[in-house]
Amino acid sequence: MIELTNLTKAYGGKLAVDDLSVTVRPGRVTGFLGPNGAGKSTTLRMILGLNAPSAGTVTVDGVPFATHPRGLRHAGALLDAGDVQGGRTARGHLRVLAASNRIPRDRVEEVLDLAGIGAAAGRRISGFSLGMRQRLGIAAALLGDPPVLLFDEPFNGLDPEGVLWVRELFKSLAAEGRTVFVSSHLMSEMENTAEHLVVIGRGRLIADESLAAFAGRGDGGHVRVRTPEAERLATLLTGAGGGVEAAGETLTVTGLSGDRVGELAFEHRVLLRELSTHKASLEAAFMELTADSVEYKAGAKR
Amino acid sequence: MTDLMAQPAKKAPMNAGPVRNEPRARFGDLLAAEWHKLWTLRSTAWAIIGGAVLIPLMSVLAAVTDYVNFPEYPDGIKENFFPSWSSNDAFSDGSAWVMLLLLGSIGAVIVAGEYSSGMIRANYAAVPRRRQLMAAKLTVVTALFTVWGAVVAVVAFFSSQAILDGRGVGIDIDYPGALRLVLGSAMLAPVSVIAGMAIAAILRGLAASIVTTIGVTLLAPVLMNSQRDWVIRVQNLFPISAWRRLSNIDPDGSSWFRPAELTVGGAWMVYAVWVVAAIVVGVLVVRRDP
Numbered sequence: 001m002i003e004l005t006n007l008t009k010a011y012g013g014k015l016a017v018d019d020l021s022v023t024v025r026p027g028r029v030t031g032f033l034g035p036n037g038a039g040k041s042t043t044l045r046m047i048l049g050l051n052a053p054s055a056g057t058v059t060v061d062g063v064p065f066a067t068h069p070r071g072l073r074h075a076g077a078l079l080d081a082g083d084v085q086g087g088r089t090a091r092g093h094l095r096v097l098a099a100s101n102r103i104p105r106d107r108v109e110e111v112l113d114l115a116g117i118g119a120a121a122g123r124r125i126s127g128f129s130l131g132m133r134q135r136l137g138i139a140a141a142l143l144g145d146p147p148v149l150l151f152d153e154p155f156n157g158l159d160p161e162g163v164l165w166v167r168e169l170f171k172s173l174a175a176e177g178r179t180v181f182v183s184s185h186l187m188s189e190m191e192n193t194a195e196h197l198v199v200i201g202r203g204r205l206i207a208d209e210s211l212a213a214f215a216g217r218g219d220g221g222h223v224r225v226r227t228p229e230a231e232r233l234a235t236l237l238t239g240a241g242g243g244v245e246a247a248g249e250t251l252t253v254t255g256l257s258g259d260r261v262g263e264l265a266f267e268h269r270v271l272l273r274e275l276s277t278h279k280a281s282l283e284a285a286f287m288e289l290t291a292d293s294v295e296y297k298a299g300a301k302r
Numbered sequence: 303m304t305d306l307m308a309q310p311a312k313k314a315p316m317n318a319g320p321v322r323n324e325p326r327a328r329f330g331d332l333l334a335a336e337w338h339k340l341w342t343l344r345s346t347a348w349a350i351i352g353g354a355v356l357i358p359l360m361s362v363l364a365a366v367t368d369y370v371n372f373p374e375y376p377d378g379i380k381e382n383f384f385p386s387w388s389s390n391d392a393f394s395d396g397s398a399w400v401m402l403l404l405l406g407s408i409g410a411v412i413v414a415g416e417y418s419s420g421m422i423r424a425n426y427a428a429v430p431r432r433r434q435l436m437a438a439k440l441t442v443v444t445a446l447f448t449v450w451g452a453v454v455a456v457v458a459f460f461s462s463q464a465i466l467d468g469r470g471v472g473i474d475i476d477y478p479g480a481l482r483l484v485l486g487s488a489m490l491a492p493v494s495v496i497a498g499m500a501i502a503a504i505l506r507g508l509a510a511s512i513v514t515t516i517g518v519t520l521l522a523p524v525l526m527n528s529q530r531d532w533v534i535r536v537q538n539l540f541p542i543s544a545w546r547r548l549s550n551i552d553p554d555g556s557s558w559f560r561p562a563e564l565t566v567g568g569a570w571m572v573y574a575v576w577v578v579a580a581i582v583v584g585v586l587v588v589r590r591d592p
Contacts, residue, residue: 048427051591066430069327077427083420085343092342097428100335100435102325124344140424147321 001026001179002047002148006056009042009203016042018203019056024181026147029174031194031211032183033286035294039203040183041079044152047181048077060148072101072144078137078151086126090117090136093125094143103143115139116165130157138166148179155189167193187286199286201293215282223253223261226274233270240264249273332429332438339439340446343415346408353404354450357397358457364391365462372469384471386552389480391466392459392473393487398545401454401487402494402519405447409498410511412443413584417506422592432588440499440584444492444577451491455484479551482566486548493541493573494519500580503587538564544572 002024009017017039024030034040045051047058049066058064060075068074084093094108112118115135120128125136134154141149151170155163170193174180184190190197190211197214199207207214226249227233234244234251242256253261258277265272341347368391372380379387416422429435459480463472473480497519502511523540526533537543547569564572 045423045591049430050423050426069431069434070324070331070428071430072428073321073324075427077424079423079427080420083424085415085419085421087343087345089342092338096335096339096342097424099338100332100425100429102328102331 001061002181003059003062004043004047004056005058007043007046007053007058008055009039009046009051010054015203017046017053017200020200020203020205021056022198022205022208024179024198025196026179027174027177028195029170029180029182029193030196030198031190032181032198032200033187033190033290034183034185034200034206035290036185037202038185038200038290038293040185040200041152042203043200044077044079044150044181044183047150048075048079050079070101072097072103072146074144074146075148075150076141076144076146077149078134078141078154080152081130081133081137081157084125084133084136087124089122089124090128090139091121093136094140097140098143101144107143107145111139111142114142116162131159131162134158134166135162138169147177149173149181151180151182153183153185155184155186163189187283191282199289201290204293206289206293211282214285221254221277221279223256223258224250224274224276224278225253225261225265225272226250227265227270227272229270232268233265236264236268236270237261327431329434329438332434333442336439336442337446340412340442346412349404349408350446350450353400353408354454356404357400357454358461360394360397360400361392361458361462362465364394365465369465369468372471383469385473385477385480386550388463388466388471388473389483389549389551391462392483393455393549395546397458398487398490398542398549399520401451401490402542403516405491405494406498406515406519407512409443409495409500410502410515411498411508412439412495413499413502414506414508414511417502417592418508426592433585436503436585436588437581440496440581443499444496447495448489448492451488454491455488458487459484473551477551483549483551486545486569489573490541490545493576496577496580496584497541500583503584534563538568539572539575541573541576544569 002022004020004022004024007017007020008015020039020043032040032043042051046053047060047065048071049064065071065075088096090112091108094112095105097103098105098108109118109121112121115138117132117135117139120132125133128136134157138151138154141151154166158166170180170182174195182190182194194211196210197207198205199214225233228249230246230249230251234246237244237251237253237256240256240260242261243254245252258275262272262275264270265275340350368383368387372383375383416425425435426432459475463474466472475481475484498511498515501515501518505511505514519541523537523542526537543564547564547566
């Protein structure tokens with residue numbers, strides 16, 4: 001369990017993290033979302049005691065992380081796949097970390113194999129692709145078999161097989177009762193991974209809710225229907241409790257399922273040329289939610 | 303820190319998976335990790351080995367050159383060759399410079415390499431006790447280079463003097479000041495490396511750390527070429543000046559080394575002050591966010 005209480009970090013006069021209070025619970029994968037520069041990495045660093053908060057507190061399983069003399073058995077983290085010295089081999093890198101926490105060398109081989117880089121263990125990290133570095137970082141996080149795991153943008157650079165593997169790994173780690181906190185700036189990555197979402201923008205908490213609740217925030221889905229008798233169908237749909245927006249022959253219906261729209265049309269012998277359902281997009285919900293708090297907005301369209 | 307350790311950690315909730323079988327944290331584990339770090343980076347390993355070959359080789363080549371050229375030297379030089387020229391073959395100004403340059407850079411790279419790569423974050427997450435970690439690093443590196451310096455100085459001294467013995471001008475280790483020359487040269491190694499580490503601990507950037515280390519330990523004392531008293535007194539505070547005093551074994555002071563006002567005791571003190579200052583700085587500056 002990770003508990004953030006009024007956590008704040010200021011750099012100069014600028015607030016990178018602004019009064020954040022969140023509890024990350026064990027047993028499920030919690031996604032940590034926000035646009036670039038929202039303060040995700042700074043928050044993760046504060047959880048690990050790497051950066052000192054300007055105000056507020058953060059605890060890992062009840063105590064500030066920095067009170068542990070050795071950390072790997074309490075929390076494992078992949079903060080940045082680049083946080084390695086390229087001159088070392090993957091095995092050498094992990095052995096150094098393992099030695100400092102008196103973790104046996106067998107465990108190094110175990111996590112290398114688990115991360116799928118056993119065959120590259122003797123190669124220098126400088127020759128690794130980003131995806132392989134991510135795998136190495138994940139292997140390092142798993143070294144101490146910790147109850148709390150933090151991953152900062154773990155999907156970057158992974159191939160599709162890797163993405164799938166990471167998703168399943170995170171889910172299985174959570175299923176074992178661990179706290180798994182995964183940051184990302186892409187909703188699509190979280191959609192199939194996280195059960196719970198924490199969304200921040202410009203350092204502030206925007207949402208802290210289940211994936212389902214989050215999905216409900218968007219337009220809730222809609223049905224599109226095209227008919228030459230648009231006016232008549234619109235009246236029928238409105239009568240059945242739906243919201244209708246008409247544009248020529250096309251109606252956009254909310255509040256009614258696609259099945260119901262089809263049934264109504266059939267019962268009243270309305271000819272349909274198209275009927276399609278559009279599910280709520282998490283991506284859209286995320287974009288909508290964070291639109292006001294995007295730190296680095298792209299310039300005008302060319 | 304100790305009161306936090308004495309306090310039992312709050313019980314983690316059951317489903318968080320309690321931390322089982324955590325061995326007690328030992329400083330020795332950190333020493334082992336730092337030792338491993340040194341040898342798993344090939345560049346560092348090669349610099350350590352390369353330097354250990356280069357410096358004695360310089361002494362051997364100097365001695366061989368003098369051995370070959372000896373018959374042609376004018377009588378004045380032949381008469382004064384022992385002991386000042388002989389000691390210069392054992393460990394010259396050039397050797398001291400190479401040592402400062404090489405080991406200062408190695409020290410800077412060992413520390414700044416971790417900051418600039420970001421490895422330091424992975425390290426602090428694994429070992430939240432930053433001071434212990436830095437202390438372990440300083441201990442391992444300083445110990446290694448004390449032995450390294452001793453081996454280099456002993457090999458440089460005995461091999462060069464054995465060659466000069468062929469002309470009857472080799473210095474015996476029993477000769478007054480000879481042992482001091484060897485020890486003073488040996489100890490320049492840990493002093494150089496720890497100075498580089500401390501400077502890098504402050505600056506953290508790789509290039510800046512190397513340049514500053516070389517600037518502070520090598521260039522600064524060399525650029526102070528005034529004979530004014532106060533300049534010499536400042537210059538005396540640098541390791542290279544201490545080394546010059548310790549390695550000057552000419553009893554009547556007629557060597558071509560700059561006459562140093564440092565006493566032998568003062569020279570050892572300069573070494574000690576640099577080491578202590580570097581440890582204090584290195585252990586104190588880890589508080590800043592990496």
